[in-house]
Amino acid sequence: MAYSDYGGYAYRNGLLVIDRSDAVLSPDGIKSTPGQWPGWTLKEGRDGGSHHVLLGDGPIFVSLYKQSYVGVYRLGDSLDLVPLLDGDFPDDAIYVSNSGQKSIKYDYFRDNKLPCNLAVDGHKVQIVWKLTDNYYCFARIEQPDGAFWCGFSGYGVGAGFEGSERCIEELSGIWPDAVKDAANPEGVCCVLKR
Numbered sequence: 001m002a003y004s005d006y007g008g009y010a011y012r013n014g015l016l017v018i019d020r021s022d023a024v025l026s027p028d029g030i031k032s033t034p035g036q037w038p039g040w041t042l043k044e045g046r047d048g049g050s051h052h053v054l055l056g057d058g059p060i061f062v063s064l065y066k067q068s069y070v071g072v073y074r075l076g077d078s079l080d081l082v083p084l085l086d087g088d089f090p091d092d093a094i095y096v097s098n099s100g101q102k103s104i105k106y107d108y109f110r111d112n113k114l115p116c117n118l119a120v121d122g123h124k125v126q127i128v129w130k131l132t133d134n135y136y137c138f139a140r141i142e143q144p145d146g147a148f149w150c151g152f153s154g155y156g157v158g159a160g161f162e163g164s165e166r167c168i169e170e171l172s173g174i175w176p177d178a179v180k181d182a183a184n185p186e187g188v189c190c191v192l193k194r
Contacts, residue, residue, distance in 0.1 A: 006066045007158020008053035009168070010151040014180035020151070021159045023054040025061055025076050030054060049076070052158060055141050055149035060123045064153035067135035068106045070127050072120060079120065086119040110135075128174055136167055140175055150178035 010020035063071035110129035118125040122144035136154035
């Protein structure tokens with residue numbers, strides 16, 4: 001069962017990559033414990049950096065956590081998302097804290113049914129937040145070499161859950177090439193070793 005009842009799945013060029021569920025990005029590479037909180041089984045997970053879904057071949061990675069958090073990393077270093085915004089967005093799309101720190105308002109994009117587009121080091125990232133039967137986050141990263149990753153994260157989905165089909169269908173509705181065999185999404189699987 002996915003830890004804390006949250007989870008997700010990652011697809012590379014349309015193929016399920018199960019070792020990108022419940023993964024840790026560490027200096028030693030990517031380690032995974034699909035269906036378990038990495039902090040229970042991996043020292044790196046206890047030290048932080050646990051992700052429900054991790055997308056990308058590197059050096060740029062996109063992390064999905066629970067139903068709304070999205071992180072972008074360069075070789076494990078977290079990047080500020082606001083400077084990565086690709087396109088013009090109104091001030092309503094940006095939250096400014098009392099200390100002046102800026103962040104993306106996820107609910108602005110979700111409520112207005114708009115994708116959030118980011119660009120970093122030749123990688124194009126698109127994020128879609130949706131409210132269907134629950135809140136979910138969907139993301140896609142297109143790499144400069146043409147490879148692409150798509151994934152989703154949220155409550156009651158991912159490794160160990162049978163309710164993932166609705167998110168797989170939603171993912172395929174957003175990006176038709178996200179899942180090669182949407183009728184049998186878990187039958188096509190590959191594991192990447194780093």
